[in-house]
Amino acid sequence: xxxxxxxxxxxxxxxxxxxxxxxxxxxxxxxxxxxxxxxxxxxxxxxxxxxxxxxxxxxxxxxxxxxxxxxxxxxxxxxxxxxxxxxxxxxxxxxxxxxxxxxxxxxxxxxx
Amino acid sequence: xxxxxxxxxxxxxxxxxxxxxxxxxxxxxxxxxxxxxxxxxxxxxxxxxxxxxxxxxxxxxxxxxxxxxxxxxxxxxxxxxxxxxxxxxxxxxxxxxxxxxxxxxxxxxxx
Numbered sequence: 001x002x003x004x005x006x007x008x009x010x011x012x013x014x015x016x017x018x019x020x021x022x023x024x025x026x027x028x029x030x031x032x033x034x035x036x037x038x039x040x041x042x043x044x045x046x047x048x049x050x051x052x053x054x055x056x057x058x059x060x061x062x063x064x065x066x067x068x069x070x071x072x073x074x075x076x077x078x079x080x081x082x083x084x085x086x087x088x089x090x091x092x093x094x095x096x097x098x099x100x101x102x103x104x105x106x107x108x109x110x111x112x
Numbered sequence: 113x114x115x116x117x118x119x120x121x122x123x124x125x126x127x128x129x130x131x132x133x134x135x136x137x138x139x140x141x142x143x144x145x146x147x148x149x150x151x152x153x154x155x156x157x158x159x160x161x162x163x164x165x166x167x168x169x170x171x172x173x174x175x176x177x178x179x180x181x182x183x184x185x186x187x188x189x190x191x192x193x194x195x196x197x198x199x200x201x202x203x204x205x206x207x208x209x210x211x212x213x214x215x216x217x218x219x220x221x222x223x
Contacts (some may be wrong), residue, residue, distance in 0.1 A: 004155075033210075040120065042200060042213035043156070090155050101211060103148075103155035 003027050005102035012110045021076040023091030031094040032074045032101045038087045086111045114131045118168050118214030127223050131188035135201035142203040145177050147186045150198045191221045
């Protein structure tokens with residue numbers, strides 16, 4: 001059974017049109033991460049939550065925002081997507097020991 | 113210089129061969145080392161997890177960590193076509209810290 005679920009799996013948007021990606025988890029983990037992964041590159045951390053405590057990476061563009069309304073759900077909002085934002089977006093959660101990240105299947109974003 | 117270096121490949125081997133992957137790193141504070149497998153258009157899947165130096169074996173997979181050389185390895189024995197994927201190394205200084213990833217090595221196992 002899927003433990004970290006991401007929807008949609010594929011998202012197409014237009015240049016400048018806001019888009020929201022969602023992540024849910026059935027593991028009740030209190031830490032959740034959002035990563036951006038471009039083709040043939042390592043995942044790049046955008047931000048993470050420890051419970052509702054939000055932590056933004058210094059180089060995450062202002063164009064990217066996130067919401068976590070409860071333990072199970074987390075959203076990534078891209079306010080004005082540019083062509084350079086086309087990528088795979090990965091959500092991950094961390095278990096109680098904090099040493100194992102479980103990744104979702106990712107959402108592949110295309111910007112036209 | 114990147115904190116974690118990993119040869120991007122592709123690494124092509126015949127079925128049944130041993131696949132040898134490695135990463136080097138510069139931050140001596142790293143204590144936890146992982147290997148993830150990522151199939152095309154899927155999220156990374158944790159394969160191996162090692163704390164500090166030493167070897168760890170799980171089925172056909174063996175992970176080695178040499179902290180003195182800042183070098184980690186993953187070996188896949190009796191490789192199968194289903195092992196064809198990108199393999200990412202990742203590490204962190206302490207549990208709960210953010211992961212630092214290598215760029216990934218693409219592996220192709222030919223039948």
